[in-house]
Amino acid sequence: xxxxxxxxxxxxxxxxxxxxxxxxxxxxxxxxxxxxxxxxxxxxxxxxxxxxxxxxxxxxxxxxxxxxxxxxxxxxxxxxxxxxxxxxxxxxxxxxxxxxxxxxxxxxxxxxxxxxxxxxxxxxxxxxxxxxxxxxxxxxxxxxxxxxxxxxxxxxxxxxxxxxxxxxxxxxxxxxxxxxxxxxxxxxxxxxxxxxxxxxxxxxxxxxxxxxxxxxxxxxxxxxxxxxxxxxxxxxxxxxxxxxxxxxxxxxxxxxxxxxxxxxxxxxxxxx
Amino acid sequence: xxxxxxxxxxxxxxxxxxxxxxxxxxxxxxxxxxxxxxxxxxxxxxxxxxxxxxxxxxxxxxxxxxxxxxxxxxxxxxxxxxxxxxxxxxxxxxxxxxxxxxxxxxxxxxxxxxxxxxxxxxxxxxxxxxxxxxxxxxxxxxxxxxxxxxxxxxxxxxxxxxxxxxxxxxxxxxxxxxxxxxxxxxxxxxxxxxxxxxxxxxxxxxxxxxxxxxxxxxxxxxxxxxxxxxxxxxxxxxxxxxxxxxxxxxxxxxxxxxxxxxxxxxxxxxxxxxxxxxxxxxxxxxxxxxxxxxxxxxxxxxxxxxxxxxxxxxxxxxxxxxxxxxxxxxxxxxxxxxxxxxxxxxxxxxxxxxxxxxxxxxxxxxxxxxxxxxxxxxxxxxxxxxxxxxxxxxxxxxxxxxxxxxx
Numbered sequence: 258x259x260x261x262x263x264x265x266x267x268x269x270x271x272x273x274x275x276x277x278x279x280x281x282x283x284x285x286x287x288x289x290x291x292x293x294x295x296x297x298x299x300x301x302x303x304x305x306x307x308x309x310x311x312x313x314x315x316x317x318x319x320x321x322x323x324x325x326x327x328x329x330x331x332x333x334x335x336x337x338x339x340x341x342x343x344x345x346x347x348x349x350x351x352x353x354x355x356x357x358x359x360x361x362x363x364x365x366x367x368x369x370x371x372x373x374x375x376x377x378x379x380x381x382x383x384x385x386x387x388x389x390x391x392x393x394x395x396x397x398x399x400x401x402x403x404x405x406x407x408x409x410x411x412x413x414x415x416x417x418x419x420x421x422x423x424x425x426x427x428x429x430x431x432x433x434x435x436x437x438x439x440x441x442x443x444x445x446x447x448x449x450x451x452x453x454x455x456x457x458x459x460x461x462x463x464x465x466x467x468x469x470x471x472x473x474x475x476x477x478x479x480x481x482x483x484x485x486x487x488x489x490x491x492x493x494x495x496x497x498x499x500x501x502x503x504x505x506x507x508x509x510x511x512x513x514x515x516x517x518x519x520x521x522x523x524x525x526x527x528x529x
Numbered sequence: 530x531x532x533x534x535x536x537x538x539x540x541x542x543x544x545x546x547x548x549x550x551x552x553x554x555x556x557x558x559x560x561x562x563x564x565x566x567x568x569x570x571x572x573x574x575x576x577x578x579x580x581x582x583x584x585x586x587x588x589x590x591x592x593x594x595x596x597x598x599x600x601x602x603x604x605x606x607x608x609x610x611x612x613x614x615x616x617x618x619x620x621x622x623x624x625x626x627x628x629x630x631x632x633x634x635x636x637x638x639x640x641x642x643x644x645x646x647x648x649x650x651x652x653x654x655x656x657x658x659x660x661x662x663x664x665x666x667x668x669x670x671x672x673x674x675x676x677x678x679x680x681x682x683x684x685x686x687x688x689x690x691x692x693x694x695x696x697x698x699x700x701x702x703x704x705x706x707x708x709x710x711x712x713x714x715x716x717x718x719x720x721x722x723x724x725x726x727x728x729x730x731x732x733x734x735x736x737x738x739x740x741x742x743x744x745x746x747x748x749x750x751x752x753x754x755x756x757x758x759x760x761x762x763x764x765x766x767x768x769x770x771x772x773x774x775x776x777x778x779x780x781x782x783x784x785x786x787x788x789x790x791x792x793x794x795x796x797x798x799x800x801x802x803x804x805x806x807x808x809x810x811x812x813x814x815x816x817x818x819x820x821x822x823x824x825x826x827x828x829x830x831x832x833x834x835x836x837x838x839x840x841x842x843x844x845x846x847x848x849x850x851x852x853x854x855x856x857x858x859x860x861x862x863x864x865x866x867x868x869x870x871x872x873x874x875x876x877x878x879x880x881x882x883x884x885x886x887x888x889x890x891x892x893x894x895x896x897x898x899x900x901x902x903x904x905x906x907x908x909x910x911x912x913x914x915x916x917x918x919x920x921x922x923x924x925x926x927x928x929x930x931x932x933x934x935x936x
Contacts, residue, residue: 378820
């Protein structure tokens with residue numbers, strides 16, 4: 258079990274969500290959600306299909322603006338920032354990078370270029386710089402290439418650097434998405450069902466990779482996942498959602514024993 | 530195997546030929562003379578029709594099969610086989626002499642060929658730049674712009690009006706035209722930021738029509754459909770020159786502008802900006818989620834494309850010495866878009882080839898006069914069926930990785 262706490266202050270939060278709700282017209286997709294991710298933690302968000310997990314991700318990454326509540330981020334600079342309704346690219350620039358449930362790579366760009374896109378917000382060549390291609394631009398460009406290649410190596414894709422990303426096998430595409438997210442130098446990595454569609458062996462490798470990445474890049478991880486084995490062994494804390502509400506939180510053990518969670522997953526007991 | 534295939538093709542071609550002959554029989558065979566009140570039966574026409582369509586269909590089916598077999602080969606080998614054309618452009622040993630020869634030929638052209646030929650080539654070069662400009666918006670950033678000709682009109686009228694009212698020269702207006710183009714690019718860019726795909730296409734189509742209709746109907750401003758005549762040709766340090774020399778002069782100006790445009794677009798394509806455009810084209814949501822400012826990237830693409838079109842507008846006005854709204858119809862936008870799609874979206878070399886093909890083909894097919902547009906359309910269909918990615922498939926750059934840092 259990877260529950261051993263990294264030596265952080267108990268309240269070293271990097272993301273805290275208070276009372277967040279999201280309404281689509283009359284539909285309440287999220288209702289008064291509270292959630293906190295602390296420095297160096299791996300936090301899992303689980304729940305049945307349609308519980309609002311991806312909506313939650315979309316709310317904190319600026320794709321949707323939450324109807325109520327607050328989302329605060331504590332980036333590496335140490336300045337508390339309110340994220341509600343911030344533009345998606347600025348959320349990423351702040352240091353919260355995500356992957357997608359249904360892989361969203363740039364299919365006709367090479368694997369290397371996909372990662373290079375992640376470097377975009379940390380570099381600054383403008384139109385003139387690109388046209389003149391002075392020494393500064395060339396140095397920056399080479400740095401982007403080298404650091405992106407370095408990241409590809411971290412996820413074991415260096416041999417496929419010049420392949421079009423649409424030609425990569427499924428598992429490799431998932432890892433490439435993680436590398437792309439890491440390229441933005443995040444303090445919080447948001448993974449939306451990273452193990453979806455993977456076989457047990459690949460899932461195991463993915464788990465080890467997440468642990469390695471957390472140590473090496475000093476990132477916190479918030480992940481949505483359905484693979485219970487992976488969630489239970491990987492996460493420090495778990496939030497369980499059902500019908501847009503958080504119904505239980507705690508360590509994997511606590512959550513596993515919570516009768517409400519068992520009911521949500523296995524259905525109402527007839528004699529209860 | 531092959532023999533069986535041939536047999537199958539012959540059978541299908543035969544069926545197609547018989548069917549087509551049957552369908553066209555009434556118009557091809559029967560001729561009714563209403564004056565003489567006679568009916569002539571021209572059975573031979575039926576045979577011509579059947580034989581012609583049989584041959585065409587056979588070639589068509591065989592070509593289609595070859596294309597599919599080519600595709601299958603690619604899948605089996607795992608890597609895409611390139612056409613001889615693409616390989617030629619990739620081989621550095623061939624590229625340099627080819628470029629040198631091309632440059633010398635381009636410089637010598639007006640001295641070898643007639644003024645008429647030079648004039649045609651100037652038009653083709655204008656479309657090369659227009660194609661490269663639209664290639665930024667459509668090919669790289671994936672923003673389907675059907676009103677591109679509007680920016681061309683902006684440039685042309687900027688020069689025409691400033692020259693008419695204030696006597697400003699070509700070289701003064703050229704940068705002003707670029708600025709006007711960028712301004713109008715942003716003007717169109719802002720309202721369509723949220724749109725994409727078909728919706729974007731319709732709004733830009735509307736924008737193109739609005740510009741043309743304003744020019745046509747606001748007579749006090751633009752002199753309406755009669756246009757503006759007697760626009761000055763580009764100045765040459767105050768040296769007077771003849772019409773013939775003017776063509777040569779404008780040809781060289783265009784040659785310079787084309788090279789500048791190729792340089793700029795090629796560099797942009799493989800830069801941080803160009804990659805952001807590609808990402809925008811591939812997946813807008815992922816692009817923004819990875820920290821790229823969509824708004825900026827889109828506005829930049831619109832403004833740059835518009836700037837190039839507007840520059841060409843200025844040259845066009847100076848070349849023809851006359852502008853009127855009829856030069857800026859939707860047909861022009863469609864033509865430029867065809868250049869980009871046919872040449873190969875996102876490929877600089879492809880767009881240049883596309884521009885020459887689409888501009889020069891109709892010129893040199895004048896010999897077939899009335900069948901010109903028919904042949905032109907057929908050529909486009911054939912290219913699109915057999916080369917759906919365009920003449921030159923856009924390829925991504927292979928980046929050089931520093932061994933020391935990557936080690």
